[in-house]
Amino acid sequence: MADIEDVLPFSGIFLKLVVILGLTFAAIIVSRYILKRWFWPIVKKTETKADDRILHLFESLLLFFIILQGMQAVIELFRESIRPYIEFMDDIFFLLYWSIGVYVVFRFISIIANWYLSRVPLRDREEIDQRVVRAVKYMLMLIFAVLALSVLLQHFNVSKAALTASLTAIGIGGIIVGLAAQSALTDIITGMVIIIDRPFRIGDRIRIEKLDTWGDVIEIGWRSTRILTRDHRLIAIPNSIIGTDLITNYSIPDKMYRVDTEVVVSYGPDIEYVRNLIIEALKREDWIMHDKPIEALLVEFTDSGVKFKARCWIENYVETRVSEDKLNTAIYKALINANIAMPSSDIIIHYAERQGG
Template structure:
């Protein structure tokens, strides 16, 4: 026979159940409408798909979390019927929340890594880029997995002396390995940063200022970068050195390069006349880019004459040295043909005459 107390209790449970279901539905509707009104219009204005994917994932995460919270609240209404298994249900829901959180973080890492890889142009995307991005992604996932495992063990109070000793041993071992491979780790980390930041790529001509080394990049490795110099020497440079030094990239934004040389003319001739001769000498050369500035700048007045800086542009930096030779030759021939004196020094060498012990000066 059903008593009044039992009926009231059943009715109370039924009302709570209805309220929980209504709150679940209302929460889901409010969240989706809020995102649709506030977030989605702004996201659609962006040119990338990253915001769309993250917002979709966030919406799904909130929906599942609300459903789990509602189910847990419903099960707690019937907690008295579970007896000793009541705490077990809480542990089961903790596992659901734990798995949902880990999955959400993993998806965020995966979405961001795939988005970054898609931003690299196809003609510049190499196998090394994929390896680096995927390695960083897997490393982040490993760190998240370790932290998640520690949270799981702590919840279930699996923190005995054996686990503590194992974690301490891993920590000490990590410190020892870190000190032993400090330089290698530094090179690898810097290599990853270089590949992500991309200050240069394979085929670029770069100059490492402090080492006074420059050449074409042949390979970007985890530990080092290989450069082929102009005299066909292979230079292997640790990435940590490249990361700490100033790098000049001659290939960005274009391969066009400005060549310049200094010309000293004796005092006397008209400045504008000499300037025109130098500029005309450069413009008569077909290897010079005529659509770029061709200039002869008066740089300074020296003890021996007027110093000009002649400069022009060439299409490819590879021909730098050869272009400098052509430039100097063209200017020299033009000035000599117009009888423009260039300063020279007289060097007097004295020879001793063995017979008369006389000193005879001789110009050289």
């Protein structure tokens, strides 16, 4: 009779073990079937590989979760036999779940970073974005690692006072470093925003209104942006200044550029005659774009005469100053040859302006 009583509990445990293993195996098959039947066809229609990697990550996470749940159910069957070790087993399972969670989050951050880089043009990706994306990725990983570590320490009942003191010390140290490097941190953060937002790229010609500075961008660094001015001077401008100033980019959408000048003509000559005289003089020049508008606009009646604004287009903004000289010279010669008087005190020369002005 004793032998039968010993056999029955064992057979019951064995039966439960078979059921648990069967349910675990069935759950794995059903989950993989659902993913393959409904989710993978949708993902394969997308153009990016990020969706594939995310679904692979989710599939692995689901597999690990099912297996761990099955293992925990098996452990429960023998709970009475291994009671002295239950707490240790619980800690082992917590570490497994914790490790899987950390891995999934880190992997997800890497997938998103790679997805962003894949959407950036290759030229800019090689020069700039890899540095920024890598920095942001590691920063996010560090923040999550600190949070995950605090959860781990709390689970293992690390002294709350010790944990609080450590976090306070880290916070105070961060504040001290932040205050000491406030300017540098502002420049670095603004530099990252500039690189991500892309108001300009290396090789673009920009104007920084506050500093009244023109130049070609030759480097976008962590702390400063370096531009080469038109008189061949290298200027390093802190990114914090660029981030708060108005920037005019003369290279986007293209290098085409409009130059103009204002000239005052004395009262008397016919308006259309003067207008046509200026336009015809510009049409004879070979440095302008003849497929773009050539205009002579009457903009104002001044005390000494009629003010015209003459404007035309050139192919490359690099020739701005030379083109301004040619524009003024052509108009001056045309008006002088036609005996059109120009009050010298009212001749106004303006810098060229961008299209759309």
